[in-house]
Every structure is written in C-alpha cells, then in structure tokens.
Amino acid sequence: MFRQKTGLLFFLLLLSVLPFTHGQDIFISNTQNRTFTSLNGKWKYVLDPYETGGMGGMPLYKNAQSHQKTDRVEYSFDQAQTLWVPGSWNIQQPELTYFEGAVWYRKTFDKHNIDKSKRYFVNIGAANYISTVSFNGKILGKHEGGFTPFSYEVTDLIQEEGNFLIVGVSNARKVDYIPSKVTDWFNHGGITRDVQLIEVPQTFITNYFISLDKSTLTQKTKRINGQLELNGEVLPKHARIIIPELKHTQEIKVNKEGVTDFTVEVSRLELWSPENPKRYQVIIEAGEDKISDQIGFRTVETSGKQILLNGNPIFLKGICLHDENPLRQDRANSMEDAKLVLDWAQELGCNFIRLAHYPHQENIVRLADEMGILLWEELPLYWGINWGNPEVLNKAKAQYAELIKRDYNRASSIIWSVANETAPTTDRTQFLSELVDYVREMDDTRLISAACKKDQELDGHPDSVYTYSDPLMSKLDVISLNEYLGWYGGLPEACRTKSFQTKIEKPIIVSEFGGGALQGFHGDSLTRWSEEFQEYLYKESIAMFDRIDGLAGMTPWILVDFRSPLRQLPDVQDGWNRKGLISEKGEKKKAFYILQNYYLNKEVN
Ligand code: GCB
Structure with missing residues (x-):
C-alpha cells in the first residue's frame, strides 16, 4: 500500500510533483461505482x-x-x-x-x-x-x-x-x-x-488502498492494511469500513489531513488465487459519501528463484497482449472487449497475462480479478526514451502514480514493470532506479520487474551462453528477458545449443519470444510466415526456455495479431504484426496448440 509509516509524507511529496507534470485536479478511483x-x-x-x-x-x-x-x-x-x-x-x-x-x-x-x-x-x-x-x-x-x-x-x-x-x-x-x-x-x-x-x-472519498498484510499470511487472524484519502473542506471525524460477508464493521478515526491509515483484523479470510478468485464486497462510508468495491486478498513475494502467491510457488503460464479489439481494430474499451481476449487466454491455459506496453483499460483488470488471471502491468517506457531529461522522469512518475491509484485494489495485478528492452546507459539506469524506488514506495504489495537485454546484444559477441548483467537487475524482484532467437537471429534449431546465465538469484520470466505467421498460410517448417514455421519456433523456443534455472514463467509475444505501421510486407503483414497465436479475425494458428499443450502439462519447478 501507500506505506503505512511514510504514507502522509509521501502523499504530500506526491502532491508537490504531480500538478507540475500531469495536470489534473484530483485523482478519483473506482469511478464506475x-x-x-x-x-x-x-x-x-x-x-x-x-x-x-x-x-x-x-x-x-x-x-x-x-x-x-x-x-x-x-x-x-x-x-x-x-x-x-x-x-x-x-x-x-x-x-x-x-x-x-x-x-x-x-x-x-x-x-x-x-x-x-x-x-x-x-x-x-x-x-x-x-x-x-x-x-x-x-x-x-x-x-x-x-x-x-x-x-x-x-x-x-x-x-x-x-x-x-x-x-x-x-x-x-x-x-x-x-x-x-x-x-x-x-x-x-x-x-x-x-x-x-x-x-x-462536498467531502468525498477520492481513493483507498486496501491489501492483505504479508506478515499475517500464515496466521488465523489476518490483518488488512488500508489507507483512506478524503477531499473536502470539512472532514468527518470518523469513517466506517464494512465487509458484510465477514460480518465486520469498523469505525476509524479520520486524520485532520484527510489521509488516514487503518488496519482491520479478520478471521476466516478466504484468499484470492487463480483457482479461487474470491472477492469480498468492501464498503467505505465517510460523512455523506459511501463507496463499494469487490476486493480480493492475496500476497505475492519471491523466495530465491521462486515467485510465491499466498506463500506457494507458482509458475506463471502467460501470454502478452495489446489493448486492442482486433475484430473492430479499435482500442479496447468495454467489458465485452476484455472478455473476448481473456476467454482466449484461458483457453490457451494461461493463469497470467502481460498487459503490454502501456496501461490497458480498467475493465480488463477488473475482469481478470473476477476470472482469476494474474497480470503484469507496465508503462510505455519503450524504445528511444530521453532518459537524460528530468522532466521525462517526472512524467513517468505521474503516469505510474495514476496507474497505481487506479489498480491498487486489484488482486490480479501482481507485477509492475518499469521498462521494456532498454540499453543500460548511465542515464537510463539512474532514471529507472529512481522510478523503481518511487513505485516501491507507493506500492509494496507487488513485485517489480523490467524486460532486460542480454549482454551480447550490447557487445555483439556470439556465444552458446547468453549472459545477463544489466545493473538494473539488482533493483528488481523478478528478472525478465525478451529473446527472439530463431526469428530475429538464426533459425529455430539454434535454440538447441543456447543456455542462459545470470549471477543474480532471482526468479526469471521470459517476457517475450515468438515469430510471425500469416494465419492460413502453410509451408514447411523453414518457410517464413507459414504457420508451420511459427509452430516449429514455438517447439524449439519452449524447450530452450524450459531449461532455464529459476524459470518462473513466460509470456510469449503475443496472443493476437495487432496493428503496427512498422509492418508493411504486402500480402503477409499489411500493417499487422503477425506474431499473434490468433489472427485479427479470431482464427487460431498452429502454434497456439503447442503453447496450450505445454501449459497443460507444466508444473511448478
Ligand atoms: C519486441 C518488442 C515488441 C515488438 C516485438 C516484435 O521486442 O518488445 O513491442 O512488437 O519485439 O514483434 O518485434
């Protein structure tokens, strides 16, 4: 949550940064309720x-x-x-x-x-x-x-x-x-x-941040940490937190400043997980305002090379996704749009989705909560960012503050990623390290990652062992790697001789791999753009990544073909990035079933 001890101080600091960069009056969360x-x-x-x-x-x-x-x-x-x-x-x-x-x-x-x-x-x-x-x-x-x-x-x-x-x-x-x-x-x-x-x-609840306290995970009586933000000239003396299903009603004393930390002790709390996406109605009343939300309670942390959900190791069976409805070719903007892609992901056997490369619509995060699908969320800190400009860092903080305030109460969202494929220059590492500290200070209930580059990509050195020593990795909870061997370098069989090494004892997610195929175009497994090539690439890539010591999950690139002006090959791409496992018309390609089969049989390492 907005950390208990430093909450108020941090909130004031935040106020001093935000109006300057992102320019809005007051952030209001849970607007649909x-x-x-x-x-x-x-x-x-x-x-x-x-x-x-x-x-x-x-x-x-x-x-x-x-x-x-x-x-x-x-x-x-x-x-x-x-x-x-x-x-x-x-x-x-x-x-x-x-x-x-x-x-x-x-x-x-x-x-x-x-x-x-x-x-x-x-x-x-x-x-x-x-x-x-x-x-x-x-x-x-x-x-x-x-x-x-x-x-x-x-x-x-x-x-x-x-x-x-x-x-x-x-x-x-x-x-x-x-x-x-x-x-x-x-x-x-x-x-x-x-x-x-x-x-x-006149005085209303702007935001609230509610989460399960990790330290009580194994106890019978669990603690829920909360912070309540009110806005208005006259603040009520008290607010109430009600969780009807647990028959819990609690009065809390409101701070003069309008930002109040509180804790709630509950017994018999059912935890949220992909197998049991249990959510509780939580009602907050403050003066004349009252707001209701559906909140799941879970913990996520790492232990050595494992990711633990509610204390148990989990393998993240994932897929990447853009925020587009391919059938309408529009940005996704409704529950129906969210359902279309989450149903496909579940059919693929996923318990995890990387929402690439920018904050997706809130509906998908809410639906993932309901369906029990874990999420990775990120900002578009992508190619070509001007790391040396302090204004850009302020913008990143402002965008992250908005995203965290919007999704803090969603149990499904477990990883904040701070960047995708960025070369470790001094300016970039300083920028991202400061951003990691900022995000962690706002939210210590999730893991932080970034998709990193291998050393060889930087010095051009070919080797049978890929090494990773990006200095940013020491700041992250989870190391993530994008690797397109077999598509952007060599042919799929090159995967047989590669291995991966990093000195860091942390869980690893393969955050991207894949290759393009035009749905309905067939050839042998060495014919570029054919479904067979993509199928072969998936087989070889999965076998290679499965050998990584500490592999905690993967999110291949990508669930559905998506529009991109970079992709202009006539009769194949026609303005679409074809690395989807499903075409823009909703038809599955052969590689879909390779990944589905892997996920069906994959157990936690
Ligand atoms: C990447 C990027 C992703 C691209 C993908 C591709 O590494 O992270 O945004 O779309 O490769 O298709 O080349």
Whole structure:
C-alpha cells in the first residue's frame, strides 16, 4: 500500500510533483461505482493538424458561434461531423486513418436538477496523448499520458442547460513523451475510454488502498492494511469500513489531513488465487459519501528463484497482449472487449497475462480479478526514451502514480514493470532506479520487474551462453528477458545449443519470444510466415526456455495479431504484426496448440 509509516509524507511529496507534470485536479478511483452521467456517445469534432486550435483570439475551446452576417468565425462545431467516444479516431473516418495531430472534441449536454450540495467532476478514462480540457469556455487543465484516467472539477461552472465540454487531444509523437517517437504498435488517437460526469458530496472519498498484510499470511487472524484519502473542506471525524460477508464493521478515526491509515483484523479470510478468485464486497462510508468495491486478498513475494502467491510457488503460464479489439481494430474499451481476449487466454491455459506496453483499460483488470488471471502491468517506457531529461522522469512518475491509484485494489495485478528492452546507459539506469524506488514506495504489495537485454546484444559477441548483467537487475524482484532467437537471429534449431546465465538469484520470466505467421498460410517448417514455421519456433523456443534455472514463467509475444505501421510486407503483414497465436479475425494458428499443450502439462519447478 501507500506505506503505512511514510504514507502522509509521501502523499504530500506526491502532491508537490504531480500538478507540475500531469495536470489534473484530483485523482478519483473506482469511478464506475460512483454516481455519474455517461458522456459517451457522439461528439462533434474539428481537425487541428497544426495544433493552433488553442491559440489566437478565437480559440476552439470558446465554442464561438456566428450570430450576425458581419461575424467572422472560422470554425463551427455545430456544423461539424461526429466521432464516437470512446473510440480511436483512426478507425472512424477514412481521412483520419493515419492522422497524427490534434482533434478538438465537443460534447454538449443539459444537467437538470443540479444539486447545490454536491460537487461535479469530469472524468476521462484515457485520451491519447495530450489533452487540453475545457468546460463552458474555461480551460481546466492539460493532461499528459495516453493511457491513464484524469478528472477536473466543474462544480462552479456547471449549468442546468447548454453545457459544453471541449477536449483538444493530440497524438503527435515527440521525443520527450512516454512513449517516445517510435513504437511497434498503432498510434490510436482520441478519447479512447469512457467519459463521465461524476457527482460526489462536498467531502468525498477520492481513493483507498486496501491489501492483505504479508506478515499475517500464515496466521488465523489476518490483518488488512488500508489507507483512506478524503477531499473536502470539512472532514468527518470518523469513517466506517464494512465487509458484510465477514460480518465486520469498523469505525476509524479520520486524520485532520484527510489521509488516514487503518488496519482491520479478520478471521476466516478466504484468499484470492487463480483457482479461487474470491472477492469480498468492501464498503467505505465517510460523512455523506459511501463507496463499494469487490476486493480480493492475496500476497505475492519471491523466495530465491521462486515467485510465491499466498506463500506457494507458482509458475506463471502467460501470454502478452495489446489493448486492442482486433475484430473492430479499435482500442479496447468495454467489458465485452476484455472478455473476448481473456476467454482466449484461458483457453490457451494461461493463469497470467502481460498487459503490454502501456496501461490497458480498467475493465480488463477488473475482469481478470473476477476470472482469476494474474497480470503484469507496465508503462510505455519503450524504445528511444530521453532518459537524460528530468522532466521525462517526472512524467513517468505521474503516469505510474495514476496507474497505481487506479489498480491498487486489484488482486490480479501482481507485477509492475518499469521498462521494456532498454540499453543500460548511465542515464537510463539512474532514471529507472529512481522510478523503481518511487513505485516501491507507493506500492509494496507487488513485485517489480523490467524486460532486460542480454549482454551480447550490447557487445555483439556470439556465444552458446547468453549472459545477463544489466545493473538494473539488482533493483528488481523478478528478472525478465525478451529473446527472439530463431526469428530475429538464426533459425529455430539454434535454440538447441543456447543456455542462459545470470549471477543474480532471482526468479526469471521470459517476457517475450515468438515469430510471425500469416494465419492460413502453410509451408514447411523453414518457410517464413507459414504457420508451420511459427509452430516449429514455438517447439524449439519452449524447450530452450524450459531449461532455464529459476524459470518462473513466460509470456510469449503475443496472443493476437495487432496493428503496427512498422509492418508493411504486402500480402503477409499489411500493417499487422503477425506474431499473434490468433489472427485479427479470431482464427487460431498452429502454434497456439503447442503453447496450450505445454501449459497443460507444466508444473511448478
Ligand atoms: C519486441 C518488442 C515488441 C515488438 C516485438 C516484435 O521486442 O518488445 O513491442 O512488437 O519485439 O514483434 O518485434
């Protein structure tokens, strides 16, 4: 949790960093279980390729209208076309397929029966990448980061009729952004997740962080650690924590500062695990506010080269995933989208998914909690990050703070990964070490990892033994390796002679391996792009990785083919990375069954 002893100090530190970088009023978690009006649906839009829409005498957020014949207004939301929210703009209009720049969205709405005793917030689940948010002509702020939620207060601005929310979203790629300029995924632009108008009492519960205390795992009476954050001018003296199924109601004394640590002692607590994804309803009441959540209780830690879930060694039978619905070709944004891919993962025999390479929609994390699938989550600290710029580190911290606040209470989420395939320069190692400390300070209930590179990739030295000595590894709980031998180097049979070595006594996850195949294209096992080549590669790769001492899991690349502008081979890729075990139409390739068979028979080492 936000660690008990240092919680308040850390919270104050956080406040001093966040407004500076990510620009939102107050982070509000569990928005779907609050009172809200959905602002999803059709929004009017105006294109702004040169990103000048917020400037000049008639900026777009003013929603200017022409009233008489002499008026000069050079845009019109009223006459504009619409885009659906949530959704990527790229798939909605042919002219926007590869559009990179700004689009200004406008939603108008009435809000009858405004309750003066309430506060109102606009909450945006995600908008890629920078958003300028305005309400009724007033700029509320700018938010940076394409995959995490943010909210702004509109209590003093909201009217019974004629409200207009205007959001300028830019998906331009820049070197000081996270991700940076080049990625191997599609740059979906726009408001990609739900938009809500949230209604809360004057003083309300912003966030809460609830977890099982590791030190009581083996005891009959277990301790649950919690922290409650309230916002409002007048704080109630007490709050209540209720867990109906355990017949537990507890009054806690609220701190003057609004951030209160508490503990709850319970007996007969059933633990959450993939075999038994037990969740309890937890209700928190504070003054006039009340919020309910479904929370699972588990511990995760390492012991030598093993990962322990609830004290027992576990092998993570995983797969990587992008946050896309391949059938609609859109960013995923609903429970149905989440269910489509989690059902496939379960059919594959997985108990674990790597949500690559950025925070996925909250629905998938909630559904994983319900279905009993463990998760790895990460930020897009990917190729080409400008490690030397302290501003970029601040952005990474801000994005991580938002992700941790959103998903802290989800038992399924067990690993935070801080980076993917980054070369260990001094600047990078300093940046990531500081980020690891930051993440650990916020959340000590999960493991920290990063996908590391082998030494040979750095010095070009070919060898039958791959060695790993990235200095970042000493900061991590779990070492993760991406390795494409047989696809990017050599042929699959090269896997037979390789072995892996690291001096560090920690569990190892193979966080990526794989190769491309066009579903339905057949050849022999040496024909590139054929299902047979991919099948052969999986057989050889799995046999090689299975020999690693300390292998605690794997997440091959990747469950489903995904869109990527880097992949242009005609009639094979056509804009899709073909390393999926399932095609974009939902058809399984041969390699799917190789991995399925391995997982079916795999036991904990
Ligand atoms: C990688 C990256 C992943 C790519 C993949 C590939 O190492 O982490 O984002 O998509 O390789 O297909 O080359």
